[in-house]
Amino acid sequence: MSLDILILVKLVASYNRSQMNSYQQKKYSAQYNYILNINSMKRIFFVFLFLINALNSTCQKKINFLFSIKLDSFNVNEEKDLNIRLIFVNFGDTNLLVTRQLQYTYKKGIRPKSGDLIWEVEKLSKGKYYEQSVKTLFSPLPFYVPKEEQFDTLAPKKNTFKIFPLYYFYQLDVGVYRVRAKYIIPSQSGLPIKFLYSNWLKFNIKKPIRYFSSS
Numbered sequence: 001m002s003l004d005i006l007i008l009v010k011l012v013a014s015y016n017r018s019q020m021n022s023y024q025q026k027k028y029s030a031q032y033n034y035i036l037n038i039n040s041m042k043r044i045f046f047v048f049l050f051l052i053n054a055l056n057s058t059c060q061k062k063i064n065f066l067f068s069i070k071l072d073s074f075n076v077n078e079e080k081d082l083n084i085r086l087i088f089v090n091f092g093d094t095n096l097l098v099t100r101q102l103q104y105t106y107k108k109g110i111r112p113k114s115g116d117l118i119w120e121v122e123k124l125s126k127g128k129y130y131e132q133s134v135k136t137l138f139s140p141l142p143f144y145v146p147k148e149e150q151f152d153t154l155a156p157k158k159n160t161f162k163i164f165p166l167y168y169f170y171q172l173d174v175g176v177y178r179v180r181a182k183y184i185i186p187s188q189s190g191l192p193i194k195f196l197y198s199n200w201l202k203f204n205i206k207k208p209i210r211y212f213s214s215s
Contacts, residue, residue: 064092067183067196077206082167089159097151097189102162118182123175135171172209178202
């Protein structure tokens with residue numbers, strides 16, 4: 001065998017070995033990436049299960065106590081039509097404490113935790129709802145309530161309601177509105193949650209509500 005042929009054979013063999021090594025490297029790399037992807041998917045799956053379980057646990061805790069609001073009529077013709085009924089329902093098996101004298105508190109203010117209810121009132125305009133500002137002479141600072149009169153006991157499978165005069169705090173022009181309340185749950189209630197939102201409630205103001213200007 002001539003020298004040239006021998007050199008050519010060695011070059012071909014070397015090339016084949018390099019191709020084989022490249023193929024094996026790609027194969028091992030693909031297997032490694034596959035294993036990494038599987039492990040990543042497993043971690044994502046377990047995190048997803050954890051979040052679902054946490055969400056279910058939270059929902060189960062919340063469902064034992066229902067807070068909703070209601071008006072007697074969709075159309076509001078006078079101030080007393082804006083006496084909103086706040087309904088509390090205990091679906092659980094133990095007694096719950098509900099604040100007896102509910103006090104208004106502002107979303108933003110000096111003492112946002114001074115009351116029990118935060119209201120959101122929005123007016124419909126051109127297909128969108130816009131938040132309305134509070135206009136009142138009432139102070140959001142709490143009034144004194146003796147300890148023995150702070151709470152009502154709500155027995156299991158029972159409900160109770162309270163009336164809140166929304167017209168004390170808002171001056172509303174003619175139009176369609178929606179409102180919801182955030183009830184700040186007292187720590188003494190024994191519930192693992194700090195607050196509950198009510199449903200959104202729509203109503204239609206037929207005549208302007210001006211409680212303070214008309215008194």
